Amino acid sequence: MTETLDDMIRFDLHDRGVRDERVLDAFRRVDRKKFVPAMALDDAYNDRALILSHGQTISQPYMVGLMTQALALKGGEKVLEVGTGSGFQAAILATLAKEVYTVERIEYLATTAEDRLLDLGFKNIHFKLGDGSLGWPEHAPYDRIIVTAAAPKISETLVKQLNPSSGILAAPVGPPDCQELIVVTLKDKKRSEKALGPCVFVKLIGNEAYQG
DSSP: OOOOHHHIIIIIIGGGTOOOHHHHHHHHHSOGGGTSOGGGGGGTTSSSOEEOSTTOEEOOHHHHHHHHHHTOOOSOOEEEEEOOTTSHHHHHHHHHSSEEEEEESOHHHHHHHHHHHHHTTOOSEEEEESOGGGOOGGGOOBSEEEEOSBBSSOOHHHHHTBOTTTOEEEEEESOTTOEEEEEEEEETTEEEEEEEEEEOOOBOBSTTSBOO
């Protein structure tokens, strides 16, 4: 069944626990249909990951909402995103935070996402082509970091780029077939972690992730 935008927000986000009104409003303002491939337009509001080029995906709406909610964005944060992909998650973040720095290793995805986001009027997103597992140290520390591909463990290089007094990182961690969504919180330099449940993402390829 093809869902509408209202269906997606009500049933796939709100009713499954994404209750942050700012996050839900961002989904209303950022049309997922503008980020999915033409052949998948009928599935734009369905709660499923959709295939992009180069074996990558645009994540299911629920997972984007859950991860975004976990970042507890208030509006003034500087956010690092690892894995630009289609640019949808970056657009959601840019709607909710002050500045977004996004890193993508696949040049085609990086350039098409940048063109798309600029065409949509986003002026607070900064783009880099490179190894996302190493972050973007020139602009650290970040108040929030979100990793949109799976690694066997949390990149300690990314953790070191977090604000040590109040940083939050969300990332899928585990083997290629199934991961756990992990949220790392730094508070006054003390680190804590919690798991938000199982998930499945494509592999993060990089120096502090999968090698291929």
